[in-house]
Amino acid sequence: MRKLMKNRQIETRIFIALAAICIFLSLATDTFLTSANLTSLLNNSSVNLIWAVGLLVVLIAGGIDISFAVATSVVQYIAAKILIGMGGGNWVLGFIVCGGVGIMLGLINAALIHGFRIISIVVTIATFNAFFGLLMFFTRGRSIYNLPDWWIERIPLYEHQAADGTWSQLMMPVAVMVVCVIATWFLIQRTNLGRQIYAFGDNPEGARRAGVNLALMQGLAFGWCGMMAGIAALMQVNIVQEVVPNALYGRELDVLAATVLGGARLGGGKGTVLGAVLGVMFVAVTQNGLNLLGISPFAFKMIIGAAILIAISTSNMNLGGLFATRKEGAK
Numbered sequence: 650m651r652k653l654m655k656n657r658q659i660e661t662r663i664f665i666a667l668a669a670i671c672i673f674l675s676l677a678t679d680t681f682l683t684s685a686n687l688t689s690l691l692n693n694s695s696v697n698l699i700w701a702v703g704l705l706v707v708l709i710a711g712g713i714d715i716s717f718a719v720a721t722s723v724v725q726y727i728a729a730k731i732l733i734g735m736g737g738g739n740w741v742l743g744f745i746v747c748g749g750v751g752i753m754l755g756l757i758n759a760a761l762i763h764g765f766r767i768i769s770i771v772v773t774i775a776t777f778n779a780f781f782g783l784l785m786f787f788t789r790g791r792s793i794y795n796l797p798d799w800w801i802e803r804i805p806l807y808e809h810q811a812a813d814g815t816w817s818q819l820m821m822p823v824a825v826m827v828v829c830v831i832a833t834w835f836l837i838q839r840t841n842l843g844r845q846i847y848a849f850g851d852n853p854e855g856a857r858r859a860g861v862n863l864a865l866m867q868g869l870a871f872g873w874c875g876m877m878a879g880i881a882a883l884m885q886v887n888i889v890q891e892v893v894p895n896a897l898y899g900r901e902l903d904v905l906a907a908t909v910l911g912g913a914r915l916g917g918g919k920g921t922v923l924g925a926v927l928g929v930m931f932v933a934v935t936q937n938g939l940n941l942l943g944i945s946p947f948a949f950k951m952i953i954g955a956a957i958l959i960a961i962s963t964s965n966m967n968l969g970g971l972f973a974t975r976k977e978g979a980k
Contacts, residue, residue: 659911659912659924660911660912660921660923660924660927663910663911663912663924663927663928663931664927666931667927667930667931667934670931670934670935670938671934673938674934674937674938674941674942677938677942678938678941678942680941681937681938681941683811683815683817684809684811684817685811685815685816685817686937686941687817688807688817688818688819689817690933690934690937691819691823692818692819692820692822692823692888693933694929694930694933695820695822695823695825695826695884695888696721696822696826696881696884696885696888697900697903697904697907697929697932697933698826698829698830698925698926698929699825699826699829699877699880699881699884700717700718700721700877700878700881700900700901700904701904701907701908701911701925701926701928701929702829702830702833702877702922702925702926703717703829703833703873703874703875703876703877703878703881704717704874704877704904704905704908704913704925705833705837705908705913705920705921705922705925706833706836706837706846706869706870706873706874707769707870707871707873707874708850708908708909708913708914708915708917708920709837709846709847709850709870709913709917709918709919709920710846710849710850710866710867710869710870710917711769711849711850711851711853711916711917711918712762712769712850712867712870712871712917713769713770713773713905713915714755714758714769714773714871714874715770715773715774715777715901715902715905716754716758716773716774716776716777716780716901717874717875717877717878717901717904718878718897718898718899718900718901718904719776719777719780719781719784719897719898719901720751720754720755720776720780720875720878720879721751721878721879721881721882721885721897722780722781722784722882722894722895722896722897722898723750723754723780723783723784724747724750724751724754724878724879724882725882725885725886725892726784726787726788726793726892726894727746727750728743728746728747728750728879728882728883729793729796729886729892731746732746732797732800733795733796733797737797737798737799738797738799739799740799743799743800743883744880744883747879747880747882747883748876748879748880749879750879751875751876751877751878751879751880751882752872752875752876752879753875754776754780754875754878754879755871755872755873755874755875755876755878756868756871756872756875757776758772758773758776758871758875759864759867759868759870759871759872760868761775761776762867762871763863763864763867763868777901781895781898784894785894785895788894790894790895791894792891792892792893792894793891793892794891796886796890796891796892800883800886800887801886801887801890801891802887803820803821803887804820804821804887805818805819805820805821806818806819806820806821806823806824807819820887820888821884821887822884822887822888825880825883825884826884829877829880830922830926833873833877833922834922836873837922838922842869845861845866846866846869846870847918848861848918849861849863849866849917850916850917850918850919851917851918851919852918885897903932903953904929906928906932906953906954907925907928907929907931907932908920908925908928908929909928910928910931910932910953911923911924911925911926911927911928911929911931912924912925912928913925913928932953935949935952935953936949939952
């Protein structure tokens with residue numbers, strides 16, 4: 650119960666901060682609170698949100714994965730070669746191939762962590778470099794443009810033309826992102842495996858003594874993250890309509906920062922889907938607002954870094970208790 654209340658405090662805190670930023674930007678710019686900007690914000694955040702819910706499961710299990718963005722790049726290239734070799738394929742095959750290759754890459758991380766008893770951040774730093782090095786070696790940095798028509802076809806879910814002629818659209822990756830968010834919520838909140846993941850992340854030795862299969866938990870966490878990386882690969886290609894080997898390099902840190910900002914504990918056993926979603930949207934709205942205000946992109950890194958430090962340093966602070974103590978002192 651106390652853990653649930655703590656999660657609610659973090660979610661409320663970041664929601665208030667996000668709402669305050671939105672109100673400020675709506676007053677400071679004429680373009681933030683428009684249908685075109687808001688739908689663009691959702692479209693551009695869909696891949697990061699898919700990544701975030703996959704990473705969330707790893708963080709809850711007490712691990713860290715920084716290889717998921719590079720894994721997405723690897724999945725894009727392998728899937729493109731497989732699907733083109735099959736004559737083009739379709740959406741069903743696309744999800745199967747991308748999800749399957751992503752799971753395989755995630756399970757490589759899990760096998761190395763569990764088999765060699767190495768901490769996850771060291772393993773994923775190694776696989777991050779190995780995956781990216783192999784990708785660049787075999788592709789020589791060349792992009793793939795000749796992709797199946799179904800993969801690069803833009804499928805709008807919602808379209809609206811404003812009085813000034815600007816169009817706003819919500820695209821298919823947003824719907825896929827919503828499914829991934831709901832599926833992750835169901836996994837960690839409504840299944841016995843989800844409860845075991847929390848227990849494993851909070852106290853691995855206690856979970857082992859209670860009969861939790863540690864290898865299964867590692868495989869499930871990193872496999873789920875890999876599957877989300879694979880689905881993100883499918884959606885990323887649909888958005889940009891090409892496969893660029895190094896396009897996603899470096900984006901993993903922003904997603905990790907956003908997920909931690911949303912309340913996921915680096916030590917494991919803590920985190921919610923709602924918190925991860927709020928964290929990603931906080932980062933996305935902040936970056937979007939700075940762009941609209943014409944502020945240097947370097948300021949974005951500074952602001953996000955400061956926000957993460959504040960989030961981590963206050964994560965164990967009971968603000969209600971603090972205010973109550975001050976009130977008692979004043980009396």
